[in-house]
Amino acid sequence: MNNPALAPVFNHIDKNRDAFVARLLDYVRQPSISAQNIGMDAAAALAEWHLRALGMTVERIETPGHPMLLGQLGDDPARPTILFYGHYDVQPPEPLEHWVSPPFEPTIRDGRIYARGVADNKGQHMAQILAIESHLAATGGLPCNVKFLLEGEEEVGSPHLAQVVRDHAERLRADLVVTADGPMHPSGRGTILYGVRGVASFELRVRTARRDAHSGNFGGVMPNAIWTLVHLLATMKSPDGRITIDGLADTVLPPTEAERAAMARLPLDIGAVLADMGMTRLDAPADRDYFERLMFQPTLTINGLHGGYDGPGSKTVLPAEAVAKCDIRLVEAMTPEAVFAAVEAHVAQHAPDVTVIRQGAMPPSRTSMDTPVAALLRKAVAAARDGAVLDIPSMGGSLPDHAFTRILGVPAFVVPYANADSANHAPNENMRIDCFLAGIRTGAAILTGLGNWTPGG
């Protein structure tokens, strides 16, 4: 531990280990499945209770979906302000038959708590709450202002977050945003992520005739809906893995020197990746760096393609209808609007029979590794974990950090506390108790670190 001021806080955390675990068990016992509207009000009330117990003022912000909670503790303009973001909603637990213990009956086995939402995200923002509580209990105060934003719609794409952030921009003003979400690096080392990819999902639908036809009677004269999609899709990405939609990647920012250096420091065992996934090779293009592909390149993934016969054996049918579902992962400085427009223009040009149906979207986000507060964060995470920190320029997936970086203009970081094998979104989601406690310590170290930091300094 580099910072002796942390000793009493960490001591408090150690002594309250069992009580803190019990608090988490209690929290995850409450279902809160946003997609199915199960338990949402009770979960919001429970989260609000936990925030108020810290002494926070809390506003419950209603949305057309589920409510958000905006908590605040301290408003000294001379002190730095941190905004913690998290979400109290969880993924649906299905398939239930694969759970060893029921998803909403939290169970401890081998040092892990098993429950839906224990890692994603209740255990992680509960760790932030307990970090604040421990700091208050051990030192009698906080060295910074703390804000807390908890939403109940992250698992359904955060459809109202951007608007709420826009509407409450002044009250959300902060020097940095920290989100504890997602898994840590498999090495178990303290992890800071500086960005996320965005996403834009859409469907391609085509109907080439009123009905399916016989492949003998019409083969050669009736357009085939599946061929239409195949030929269209082939114009959108080349066999060597490059997206070929005009204008799509025009705004892509290449990695900075710092980001390149960070990628070069990340552990990587391609053989282990291949073995774990049962792959014989990586996707094309072979000449691009593994991490650059995951962090700094857009993707065009076909999530599903369905048309025509799907039964046993063969059927000589010529299908009149087919659908492809796709998502594009966005990187800085792409925008969903420009991406959708580029896809629509491309489809209109290459396959005017095909209809593009826009689905959910989320912009990307990236925070400079050189932003001053990043150094503070690295030091704090290292202090809580007795080890070097892994800087990950971006996650491959998506979180709504754009609401903070693009709308508020505040640097945003993801500092995950959950074990790498926490099985988010899957049966038997779990959080290791030692990771939970290390998360509380990390949250406390960040608060302490902010006490020694001057915004703009």
Add this chain to the structure above:
Amino acid sequence: MNNPALAPVFNHIDKNRDAFVARLLDYVRQPSISAQNIGMDAAAALAEWHLRALGMTVERIETPGHPMLLGQLGDDPARPTILFYGHYDVQPPEPLEHWVSPPFEPTIRDGRIYARGVADNKGQHMAQILAIESHLAATGGLPCNVKFLLEGEEEVGSPHLAQVVRDHAERLRADLVVTADGPMHPSGRGTILYGVRGVASFELRVRTARRDAHSGNFGGVMPNAIWTLVHLLATMKSPDGRITIDGLADTVLPPTEAERAAMARLPLDIGAVLADMGMTRLDAPADRDYFERLMFQPTLTINGLHGGYDGPGSKTVLPAEAVAKCDIRLVEAMTPEAVFAAVEAHVAQHAPDVTVIRQGAMPPSRTSMDTPVAALLRKAVAAARDGAVLDIPSMGGSLPDHAFTRILGVPAFVVPYANADSANHAPNENMRIDCFLAGIRTGAAILTGLGNWTPGG
């Protein structure tokens, strides 16, 4: 009627109209669903009874599937010999809820008999049987030798026909083969088809990883099974509709002058075709003649393509598995074996991860329009129908005529008797009674015509 010798035969047919219809009702009342092995033995016994009633000697030939019947009447080497081919099996009747009257309770409405198999093919080979019976009854004999080959597996791809024909080549020897199957031209004019396309069905299967992955966590590094198929398929056929599999079309024979002239004589209203099928355009290539595409060009049809998410909304999944089912329609002088080999070589070169699974296949068949017996046939069909005959060089679909043309070396013709809207393979299959009677007259005219013909003459 050009031939006064036909008058007593046609008179007999007219007088026995109701009895002949009753015979057909009786025949189609017996289910004979080869794919589901329902009623096959009873149907074979019934067909055998009808052949024996003509005075034929009949052999029941067992196969690993359903039995075939080989009937013969007359063996005068000085007379021409005609072989009638047909099938006593029918398509499954499902979906049952779309039938106005039950599929195996034949019902007459508005001059049509509704029943599964009434057009495909029981009503058509029953017309041949009744033509022989009428000729015998009205004239006391036949001017030619008649053979009859009825199989019970046409609707499942005639898997044993070629071997049976090979094994019984001497007993099947004939001067021509006539099959009454499929629908007549929509104009209702007497129709003769000289060829059929073949077919070769196969699956393309690919698995790129052990399990599906998250499109954020693996998008850009894990190969996508659907993209693998899309890029492979795009190398197999160009967007302008040309098959691009090396060697596939090397053996394709262009139409002869006679065939081109016949195509040019066929009625065609592209606007009506588009309207009927609800299409806005024909398939590419636009520069090829409509009938040439259906008769003289191979096709590559994707019958089905399935992989990844198929539910509502979007799912950010990267699919590890996908399957495409395809069929290739073959034209002279392609062979299924060479086609499968070309596909396999192409796939091995362009997408070695993909497995080709061969399914059913049938060679094409074509009989020269200039073959001497064709003129006789045209004259006979015209005599029975009081009108000009439509020569159709080939049907787009497949029938096992190759067993006769390629194995026996005998010219084979399809002379359909069923109305164009007979709804083969669909609910409410039907045969117009006037078409059934005209079919009997046509069969009789063919027999009479053969009396004036000398093989090789």
